[in-house]
Amino acid sequence: MTDSIINENNLKANHQPLLSAKSLSFSYGKTEQLVNTNIQAYAGEFIGLIGGNGVGKSTLLQLLLGLLTPQQGEVLIEGVSLNKLKRRDIAKQMAFVPQFIELPFSFSVEEVVSMGRNPYLGAFQLASKADTDIVKQAMHTTDITHLAKRKVNQLSGGEKQRVIIARSLAQQPKVILLDEPIASLDISHQFETLDLIQSLTQQNKLAITAIHDLNLAAQYCTRLILLSKNEAGKVTVVADGKPQAVLTAENLQKHFNIKADIVNTQKSNYAEASTTTIQLTNIRPIKKRT
Numbered sequence: 001m002t003d004s005i006i007n008e009n010n011l012k013a014n015h016q017p018l019l020s021a022k023s024l025s026f027s028y029g030k031t032e033q034l035v036n037t038n039i040q041a042y043a044g045e046f047i048g049l050i051g052g053n054g055v056g057k058s059t060l061l062q063l064l065l066g067l068l069t070p071q072q073g074e075v076l077i078e079g080v081s082l083n084k085l086k087r088r089d090i091a092k093q094m095a096f097v098p099q100f101i102e103l104p105f106s107f108s109v110e111e112v113v114s115m116g117r118n119p120y121l122g123a124f125q126l127a128s129k130a131d132t133d134i135v136k137q138a139m140h141t142t143d144i145t146h147l148a149k150r151k152v153n154q155l156s157g158g159e160k161q162r163v164i165i166a167r168s169l170a171q172q173p174k175v176i177l178l179d180e181p182i183a184s185l186d187i188s189h190q191f192e193t194l195d196l197i198q199s200l201t202q203q204n205k206l207a208i209t210a211i212h213d214l215n216l217a218a219q220y221c222t223r224l225i226l227l228s229k230n231e232a233g234k235v236t237v238v239a240d241g242k243p244q245a246v247l248t249a250e251n252l253q254k255h256f257n258i259k260a261d262i263v264n265t266q267k268s269n270y271a272e273a274s275t276t277t278i279q280l281t282n283i284r285p286i287k288k289r290t
């Protein structure tokens with residue numbers, strides 16, 4: 001067993017999960033979406049939520065945030081059920097970066113990032129110097145200080161994405177949930193955004209992101225959770241672990257309908273240079289029999 005695995009096991013043995021989903025089942029009306037879904041997620045993890053289109057990744061993120069209510073099961077943050085927490089208390093612990101960004105166009109970047117402080121302010125309470133400093137720091141971390149006075153509707157997709165991440169950082173959350181944050185970004189902004197999320201997890205935050213690019217997921221995420229149909233045809237977590245344990249030939253074939261050559265590699269952009277992962281090359285669809 002390597003040192004990193006021993007450390008990880010110790011970490012999990014000694015700490016309760018930061019966020020956990022217990023036996024979640026959820027239906028949209030009569031349409032069953034997720035069944036008996038269990039997740040235990042820890043501070044410092046960068047978890048990629050993977051699975052085909054329409055499988056339920058966004059739905060699961062909304063359940064974890066408490067924006068959707070499961071018909072069965074519960075979500076707990078630091079052992080406390082979301083049912084027992086007020087919305088603003090959840091917002092102090094968890095922030096969300098949505099798939100489609102709708103920004104109030106007449107606001108400046110600084111004003112939008114300042115909205116991240118709302119859960120901490122009373123109805124007519126003005127922001128304190130401490131609040132302003134947190135907003136400045138969030139803009140600095142996401143490299144948007146130079147955009148502070150610009151109107152958000154004048155920004156590019158990549159810049160808007162950074163504004164939303166800055167707003168989520170201003171919430172000072174322990175957990176950041178992201179729904180395909182790199183989907184509309186060019187390749188350099190994809191790396192930039194993933195680097196940023198990775199640096200947050202290295203500061204002990206928990207990040208869970210829905211992501212379609214399996215190679216970027218394998219390169220950046222410390223753990224992958226695969227949502228798909230199980231043997232009984234019900235959607236749930238069918239694989240959960242390190243990228244090399246989840247992106248197996250069998251899972252690629254069964255849950256993504258692809259074949260690929262699976263190559264062992266190092267996480268070149270990861271703080272621990274010795275961390276290994278896999279890359280998929282020669283990805284090809286499996287031809288359906290006619």
Ligand SMILES: Nc1ncnc2c1ncn2[C@@H]1O[C@H](COP(=O)(O)OP(=O)(O)OP(=O)(O)O)[C@@H](O)[C@H]1O
Nearest residue numbers: 028029033051052053054055056057058059060210
């Ligand atoms: N508000 C809703 N009412 C009814 N059905 C919904 C609703 N939102 C999503 N669905 C359905 O639930 C299923 C899961 O959707 P969801 O958006 O969670 O999938 P996803 O894995 O995030 O998909 P994608 O990768 O395409 O973004 C889909 O079949 C979708 O049509």
